[in-house]
Amino acid sequence: MKAISYRRYGGPEVLEFGDYPDPKVGPDKVLVKVRAAAVNPVDWKAQAGYLDTIFDAVFPVVPGWDVAGVVVQPGVSVTEFAVGDEVMGYVREDVLWHGTFAEYVAAPVRTLARKPRNLGFEESAGLPLAGLTAYQVLHRALRVRPGETLLVQAASGAVGSMAVQIARHLGARVIGAARESGQDRIRELGAEPVLYGDGFADRVRALAPQGVDAAFDTVGGQVLKDSAHLLAPGGRLASIADGEVIGMGGAYYWVRPDPDDLAALAELAEQGALAVRVAKSFPLEQAADAQRAAMEGGLNGKVVVTVGRND
Structure with a gap:
């Protein structure tokens, strides 16, 4: 698959676009075809090594914790999701390794919920974290x-x-x-x-x-x-x-993945009580530019990277 990754700590300049091994789908995970992934400050802080005291990094690291996409393969013990389900997630694990800036991510079910039906993939990717x-x-x-x-x-x-x-x-x-x-x-x-x-x-x-x-x-x-x-x-x-x-x-307070809380956010969005503003979007291969735009600030909205079509 194609992915963004970094082989050493640093700023946007260390990000590389290229081939990356397909993720393995564990029993409690689902393989998600990524349609969009949001950029967050924690991405460049982790990438710069600021979180090295709490997260081990397995290089090369694919950055990104926010995602919206489609389930293409459930793990053998998964009953919560089926092929074709549209989901969003805060896919944070205990190691920096397989993130969401990629064509596919294997996401633990505890990090996912169904995406709001009234939001597109870009907006949904900006919601979780x-x-x-x-x-x-x-x-x-x-x-x-x-x-x-x-x-x-x-x-x-x-x-x-x-x-x-x-x-x-x-x-x-x-x-x-x-x-x-x-x-x-x-x-x-x-x-x-x-x-x-x-x-x-x-x-x-x-x-x-x-x-x-x-x-x-x-x-x-x-x-x-x-x-x-x-x-x-x-x-x-x-x-x-x-x-x-x-x-x-x-x-x-440090946020944690919670599928019930994610589901509550989706419900608020579907009720019209919660909206996500996407300020800028970039294709996956331009993730470094997306990160720079987010770091500059002042956008009053989310920056996202997109993978494939996002209609």
Whole structure:
């Protein structure tokens, strides 16, 4: 099969397009013909070696954890999926090796769910990691309830925009922080936008004088500190970007594959409560360009690589 891979740690320049061995389909896996795979910050962080303390790498590594495609072969013990099923997944395993930037991926069933019927493959590929992150933080770390006020940092980004939509569906009031380029996107999603920069905290306090009930940090550093200072008494704080949140009494959260949560996201999408914006797409052989585009940021949407036709 054709795939993108890297033989050493580095940036987009280490990515190679070429032939790669077909994946073996274990008993609890299904072989998925990839139609699209999304680019995420964790891809280039792992590729740069930043996660070397927690993930072994078996070179050459095929990057990518997000996928949408079609099942072409179930493993011998698989009952959850059949040939022809359209699926999406957050295909993260314990070793960096066979990722999703390829024509085929052998995905454990615990990482998959059926893709939303109303979303295309590109949109569906952009949903798993970002959607699961937002869903799990809101439900497990912050336990957002109807009527509460939630502050979402970088609310026009991939995770932030998912968090806004899910929180709104939960009945929360959402204040979304972003740069000028993201303000309109936040309004579209039903949140109240707040601009970063001088006076940021005062602008949030003007909207929530008593403080916010919960804050979702996706940036870290000073943004995390600002989030902590804007909480109401007893307010809850979670971060996916900065472990210093633990010392502030908050939760540091790392997303995990969960088929039930993925299915819940698909249902939200089919209900019209959750949408995915694809900002740019690239063919598989241009994955390095896709990665560069995602690293530059400011797109207010996902970057995906496509394999074959994606109608």
